[in-house]
Amino acid sequence: MIQFNVPPYAGKEMEYMKKAIDSGKICGDGGFTKQCNKWIEEKTSAKKALLTTSCTHALEMAALLLDIKEGDEVIMPSYTFVSTANAFVLRGARIIFIDIRPDTMNMDEKLIEQAITEKTKAIVPVHYAGVACEMDTILEIAARHGLYVVEDAAQGVMSEYKGRSLGAIGDIGCYSFHETKNYSMGEGGAVLISNEKFSERADIIREKGTNRSRFIRGQVDKYTWVDKGSSFLPSDLNAAYLMAQLEAADKINDARLSMWNLYYSELEALRDAGLLELPTIPAECKHNAHMFYIKLKDEAERQRLIEHLKANGVASVFHYIPLHSSEAGMLYGEFRGEDRYTTKESERLLRLPMYYGLKAEEVSYIAGKIKEYFM
Numbered sequence: 001m002i003q004f005n006v007p008p009y010a011g012k013e014m015e016y017m018k019k020a021i022d023s024g025k026i027c028g029d030g031g032f033t034k035q036c037n038k039w040i041e042e043k044t045s046a047k048k049a050l051l052t053t054s055c056t057h058a059l060e061m062a063a064l065l066l067d068i069k070e071g072d073e074v075i076m077p078s079y080t081f082v083s084t085a086n087a088f089v090l091r092g093a094r095i096i097f098i099d100i101r102p103d104t105m106n107m108d109e110k111l112i113e114q115a116i117t118e119k120t121k122a123i124v125p126v127h128y129a130g131v132a133c134e135m136d137t138i139l140e141i142a143a144r145h146g147l148y149v150v151e152d153a154a155q156g157v158m159s160e161y162k163g164r165s166l167g168a169i170g171d172i173g174c175y176s177f178h179e180t181k182n183y184s185m186g187e188g189g190a191v192l193i194s195n196e197k198f199s200e201r202a203d204i205i206r207e208k209g210t211n212r213s214r215f216i217r218g219q220v221d222k223y224t225w226v227d228k229g230s231s232f233l234p235s236d237l238n239a240a241y242l243m244a245q246l247e248a249a250d251k252i253n254d255a256r257l258s259m260w261n262l263y264y265s266e267l268e269a270l271r272d273a274g275l276l277e278l279p280t281i282p283a284e285c286k287h288n289a290h291m292f293y294i295k296l297k298d299e300a301e302r303q304r305l306i307e308h309l310k311a312n313g314v315a316s317v318f319h320y321i322p323l324h325s326s327e328a329g330m331l332y333g334e335f336r337g338e339d340r341y342t343t344k345e346s347e348r349l350l351r352l353p354m355y356y357g358l359k360a361e362e363v364s365y366i367a368g369k370i371k372e373y374f375m
């Protein structure tokens with residue numbers, strides 16, 4: 001069976017975890033956590049990066065930093081993971097879902113402005129499949145209306161938009177290092193702060209609402225409860241695991257991209273024959289091959305292809321059920337504007353196996369089975 005996902009393993013994870021244990025300090029903010037934070041800051045040019053226990057928690061930190069309150073509105077695509085919405089719902093916000101663009105499956109930047117009201121607090125672009133949203137337009141709209149931009153860059157580590165790293169373009173960005181993502185620590189993530197005004201408070205919120213970070217830096221002589229907060233910092237054991245992968249980031253990224261490109265070239269003939277659609281990468285985007293998806297004619301054909309692939313030992317999976325049509329989505333949010341693409345495109349999309357270690361022969365085999373289906 002060719003799995004849909006195999007968690008990445010770079011090679012030095014065990015060695016680094018042993019180092020963390022030998023250091024006698026495996027709680028949060030140990031040596032490996034600091035190394036990971038620094039790596040992200042240098043790679044992305046974010047003013048500050050802090051590892052978190054998940055991307056879900058990074059998004060929750062963002063909602064706390066923005067002081068989201070009961071009655072605030074937050075604009076995001078409906079085609080996303082539940083955490084994008086939940087983080088703001090937990091603070092009492094109402095979620096305003098807008099439609100996506102069919103080419104990238106990202107929020108349609110042309111629909112943002114008409115969804116803004118006096119209650120709107122933030123725009124949350126989700127970079128689906130590690131392909132950037134149209135950030136210049138989004139930033140321009142946000143600036144004109146005095147709104148914050150929180151990037152859900154869970155899938156966007158190592159991706160760029162016009163030469164800038166995803167996650168470091170808006171006020172706050174959120175990464176995931178879950179084992180289904182390109183780089184993993186099992187469960188984990190990072191919050192990236194690009195708007196300086198959130199920098200100090202990010203340390204406090206992540207450290208249970210205390211000024212412990214200032215205490216460690218010697219800026220205060222005892223630490224105390226100063227704000228709202230929670231425990232959003234991971235164990236240094238997890239950070240050690242992640243560091244082994246970040247060091248190998250270019251190698252992992254290159255390997256994923258070459259498999260992505262192979263899928264693309266193998267399936268181009270089917271696309272040219274009008275049998276399926278392939279992903280679009282806009283010219284200003286450099287992606288990270290987080291995902292390879294195809295789009296079929298409709299949901300029924302997708303189901304038939306899933307079964308055909310399964311019968312041939314290949315796991316393929318669809319993705320998000322649009323949040324606005326879910327039980328909680330109806331309770332905590334609403335779709336503003338017309339659902340032209342969200343539901344329709346989500347029903348046609350099928351994700352193919354993609355992970356570090358996937359072999360060229362396997363990609364060719366999978367592509368061959370898809371061709372066979374259409375013959």
Ligand SMILES: *Cc1c(COP(=O)(O)O)cnc(C)c1O
Nearest residue numbers: 054055056081083154176178189
């Ligand atoms: C994976 C993912 C998340 C959640 O990440 P965790 O680290 O598992 O909390 C949030 N948003 C998107 C778009 C994701 O793909």
